[in-house]
Amino acid sequence: MMQLPEHPDWLWESAAPKRSYDVVIVGAGGHGLATAYYLARNHGITDVAVLERGWLAGGNMARNTTIIRSNYLWDESAGIYEHALKLWETLEEELDYPLLFSQRGVLNLAHSLQDVRDSVRRVEANRLNGVDAEWLDPRQVKEVCPIVNISQDVRYPVLGATFQPRAGIAKHDHVAWGFAKAAAALGVHFVENCEVTGLRVSNGRVTGVETTRGTIGAGRVALCAAGHTSVVAATAGIDLPLQSHPLQALVSELLEPVHPTVVMSNAVHVYVSQAHKGELVMGAGIDAANSYRQRGAFHIIERQMAAALELFPVFARAHVLRTWGGVVDVSPDASPIVGLSPVEGLYLNCGWGTGGFKATPGVGWCFAHTVAHDEPHPLTAPFSLDRFVTGALVDEHGAAAVAH
Amino acid sequence: MLLIPCPWCGPRDEAEFHYGGQAHVAYPQDPAALSDEQWARYLFFRDNPKGVFAERWSHSAGCRRWFNALRDTATNEIHAVYRVGEPKPVTS
Numbered sequence: 001m002m003q004l005p006e007h008p009d010w011l012w013e014s015a016a017p018k019r020s021y022d023v024v025i026v027g028a029g030g031h032g033l034a035t036a037y038y039l040a041r042n043h044g045i046t047d048v049a050v051l052e053r054g055w056l057a058g059g060n061m062a063r064n065t066t067i068i069r070s071n072y073l074w075d076e077s078a079g080i081y082e083h084a085l086k087l088w089e090t091l092e093e094e095l096d097y098p099l100l101f102s103q104r105g106v107l108n109l110a111h112s113l114q115d116v117r118d119s120v121r122r123v124e125a126n127r128l129n130g131v132d133a134e135w136l137d138p139r140q141v142k143e144v145c146p147i148v149n150i151s152q153d154v155r156y157p158v159l160g161a162t163f164q165p166r167a168g169i170a171k172h173d174h175v176a177w178g179f180a181k182a183a184a185a186l187g188v189h190f191v192e193n194c195e196v197t198g199l200r201v202s203n204g205r206v207t208g209v210e211t212t213r214g215t216i217g218a219g220r221v222a223l224c225a226a227g228h229t230s231v232v233a234a235t236a237g238i239d240l241p242l243q244s245h246p247l248q249a250l251v252s253e254l255l256e257p258v259h260p261t262v263v264m265s266n267a268v269h270v271y272v273s274q275a276h277k278g279e280l281v282m283g284a285g286i287d288a289a290n291s292y293r294q295r296g297a298f299h300i301i302e303r304q305m306a307a308a309l310e311l312f313p314v315f316a317r318a319h320v321l322r323t324w325g326g327v328v329d330v331s332p333d334a335s336p337i338v339g340l341s342p343v344e345g346l347y348l349n350c351g352w353g354t355g356g357f358k359a360t361p362g363v364g365w366c367f368a369h370t371v372a373h374d375e376p377h378p379l380t381a382p383f384s385l386d387r388f389v390t391g392a393l394v395d396e397h398g399a400a401a402v403a404h
Numbered sequence: 405m406l407l408i409p410c411p412w413c414g415p416r417d418e419a420e421f422h423y424g425g426q427a428h429v430a431y432p433q434d435p436a437a438l439s440d441e442q443w444a445r446y447l448f449f450r451d452n453p454k455g456v457f458a459e460r461w462s463h464s465a466g467c468r469r470w471f472n473a474l475r476d477t478a479t480n481e482i483h484a485v486y487r488v489g490e491p492k493p494v495t496s
Contacts, residue, residue: 230452241448243425244477288423289406291477292454297405299419332448389444 011177012056012184017191020217021049023371024209025224026196026232028052029061030172030357031349032224033179034364035371037095040186042365043372048188051211053195053228057176060226063294063326064357065249065271065283067262069106069167071126071133072399076382077335078129083379084362085166091361097178099170100276104261106167107136107145109311111156111267118398119162126164134163145261147314154310156268169262169273175360196225199236205344206236220345222371227292227327229350236343240350241388242329245286246296247354248304250323254278258314266398268307280318282308286328286354296325328353333387335394338363338380339370347371348385355400410463411471411485424460426450427472428492454478458492461485 023039025032028050039045052058068088070081092099110119119135126133138150141161150158180190191213198210199221208217225232227244259274269285284304287296301323309315331337331351336359341348349367352359366377376384387393406418432438432446451457457477462470474483474495484493 228454231454239449240452241450243450243452244454289418289475290425290452290457290459291480293478293480297418299405299417388448389440391440 011181012190014056014192015049015189017049017051017194017211017213017216018189020208021189022047022219023049023222024216024218024220025050025222026209027059027224027226028056028180028190028192029059029224029226030057030176030179030360031226031352031363031367032222033057033176033183034360035222035224035349035367036188037179037183037186038364038368039371040183040188042368045372046187049216050188050190051194051196051209051216052190052192053212055192056180056190057173060326060328060356061172061176063249063324064172065273065281066169066172066275066357067106067167067264067271067273068101068170068358069164070131070358071106071108071122071162071164071167072396073122073125074394074396075129076394077396077399078126078131079379080362080366080383081359082129082131083365084359087361087365088170089166091178095178095182097174097181099174099178101168101170102276103166103168104273105144105163105165106262106264107141107148107161107163109141109161109263109265109267110159111265112159115267116159119160122399123162132164132166134165136161136163145259145263147258147312148263149311149313156307156310158311167262169275171276172357179364196232197235199232199343199346201236201343201346206346220347220371222347222349222367224349224367226350226352226356227329229329229348233341233348236346238342240337240348240385241332242337242351243290244292244327244329245288246291246293246325247283247286247328248296248300248323248325249281249283250301251275251279251281251321252315252318253321255280255318263311265307265311268311270304270307270311272308272312279321280315286330287325292327294325294327330354333393334396334400336363336383337385338367339376339384340374341385345374353400406480406482408461408473408482409485410466411487412467412469413463416463416466420463420465422462422464424462424470427458427460456483456495
């Protein structure tokens with residue numbers, strides 16, 4: 001009879017919950033794990049539990065297309081996303097774990113005169129913020145990514161692209177495991193199969209959480225629940241300007257290396273890279289109708305494939321291996337909501353919509369600061385909930401890259 | 405793909421429709437009288453329930469008319485559709 005190999009060493013222990021913790025983090029996705037790690041590493045706060053309704057990193061962390069970049073338009077966005085990218089650049093050494101972080105660059109294609117104007121403006125804005133960015137004409141696009149079709153006779157011709165050479169991809173599972181391993185070594189608990197069903201609030205201050213594994217007391221509670229943030233926050237009477245939508249992605253079978261970079265297109269709603277293993281990884285725009293179902297409609301995938309085939313004729317005979325969806329929480333200005341909440345001791349990290357993965361280390365760093373000091377980190381201060389009242393929106397619909 | 409029963413045309417594929425978000429959000433009677441908080445609520449805040457949601461759809465590739473639906477966002481089951489101006493049906 002065949003012997004199965006022994007299970008490798010566990011990177012973290014799935015803990016039984018204690019009665020209470022200094023800090024409870026809701027959601028063991030990338031943001032929750034990174035927040036836990038930096039709470040322990042930067043602030044010495046180690047009495048921390050990360051509660052997860054499923055298994056560690058099994059939500060959007062397992063479903064995203066792993067693109068990392070910092071080429072957003074506004075100064076506020078450049079601050080947080082570039083902080084994240086700088087952390088990504090040393091994260092493998094920091095966590096002592098291989099993340100397959102690959103700075104292969106990202107092309108954001110322009111298909112219309114307005115796209116060209118917006119893109120050139122964004123390149124200049126990026127440069128002023130110290131973010132690497134170039135404007136490439138179609139011939140230069142072809143040099144960076146030879147398989148892109150730059151024929152001008154197609155429905156949406158490539159008129160040029162922005163290029164951020166320091167952008168890239170990482171292996172999402174490894175990122176989660178790296179943070180979990182490092183945080184566990186510092187004493188953080190991970191409690192899986194533990195759904196938070198309610199927030200306990202007394203005299204305007206959070207005191208703990210109700211879960212499917214009983215009540216857990218908490219001095220502070222940090223929400224990293226992505227698409228389900230509205231549901232959790234509502235239990236404390238907090239309304240948030242979020243709408244939850246399915247966002248779909250898919251992979252092809254394993255192919256020889258053909259695609260050297262990351263290509264994104266706002267206009268035709270597709271973004272493509274090739275994973276280290278060889279699958280083509282593609283993402284679509286959101287499904288328009290609100291839903292908490294982790295699957296979307298097939299016509300979205302069909303349109304996404306049509307767009308991908310026009311851009312990359314070489315994909316014509318590739319096969320779709322699988323498609324899936326995750327639930328993303330979309331904010332009105334395509335920027336996140338990070339900071340204090342109307343309830344004392346309860347902190348918000350949500351509204352990352354379709355683009356939270358790239359921010360993982362950066363927002364973990366800043367959100368840990370917010371939780372530790374009960375004040376927004378300077379880099380996330382512009383992303384407070386009250387911007388929807390003051391009108392100081394950070395409108396990133398142009399740079400967020402997929403339909404919001 | 406959803407099969408959406410247009411109240412005029414009957415069941416059609418989701419691809420024929422456009423989504424209009426939450427239904428029954430009335431424009432404020434006197435917008436200038438609202439505080440910044442009230443205006444922000446009207447402009448940016450919409451319900452986001454995991455459960456039954458009253459929402460608008462337009463049958464844009466069919467009769468081109470708007471209507472409302474009650475759909476469960478946890479299951480995508482459509483409980484009812486009704487014409488604009490009709491009261492929200494009570495579902496069990």
